[in-house]
Amino acid sequence: MENLNKLIDQLNLNKNITLEDIPNIDLYMDQVIQLFENKYASSLRNSDDKVLTKTMINNYAKGKLFVPIKNKKYSKEHLILISLIYQLKGALSINDIKATLDGVNKHILSEEVELDQFYESYLHLNEKNVEEFKENVPLHASNVIEEIKSLKEVDHEYFEKVLLITSFVHMSNLYRRLAEKLVDEIINED
Structure with a gap:
């Protein structure tokens, strides 16, 4: 951690x-x-x-x-x-x-x-997002550590990193997909 x-x-x-x-x-x-x-x-x-x-x-x-x-x-x-x-x-x-x-x-x-x-509102939200990110990373890490315990006879350190990477990418994709849906709404409103 x-x-x-x-x-x-x-x-x-x-x-x-x-x-x-x-x-x-x-x-x-x-x-x-x-x-x-x-x-x-x-x-x-x-x-x-x-x-x-x-x-x-x-x-x-x-x-x-x-x-x-x-x-x-x-x-x-x-x-x-x-x-x-x-x-x-x-x-x-x-x-x-x-x-x-x-x-x-x-x-x-x-x-x-x-x-x-x-733009000031955008920057203010960025600051909040960074703080939230810093709070959420340990949560993801502890979830991965809990999951990795169930794996037997593997390189736990390596697989912990792989699970963290996949977890972070998955969260990123979820946010990106939701952002794309919001873009679609903007396009459909025009």
Whole structure:
């Protein structure tokens, strides 16, 4: 269990781009990439992975995942949306992300939304989710330890890890599938 706590610490779960991290001036693409690299590089699984690339941003723009840019500069609203896309892409398809954020983009264009307040709510929920996650991991671990006792003459340490992996992936899939159902509702409402 102590090992799980070390692994959780290595996840850098509280790394998020906050409103304070976003400058009050528009940024060029290279500056956007640097901001994201500075914030999220430590949370990458492999050192040769990229947090964000020009190609990714261009694909998000072509796919209309965020409002059009002006003069090759990205506003605070763009950075908030790119941050949301960055978080969502781990579980949802680009089409699902587009469907999810389409209404947000429409509200931005019609100036009907305080995007800062919405993003603060998102960050606040992230903090709560991290705390809940940290509380639930030991529960999963104790369930696995209880199950592993029934296995005879096996490498308990190895099979404990395998059962933990399958349990975590299963929970992840359950949440992803529910998120997809909510995306479907958004699509059907349009």
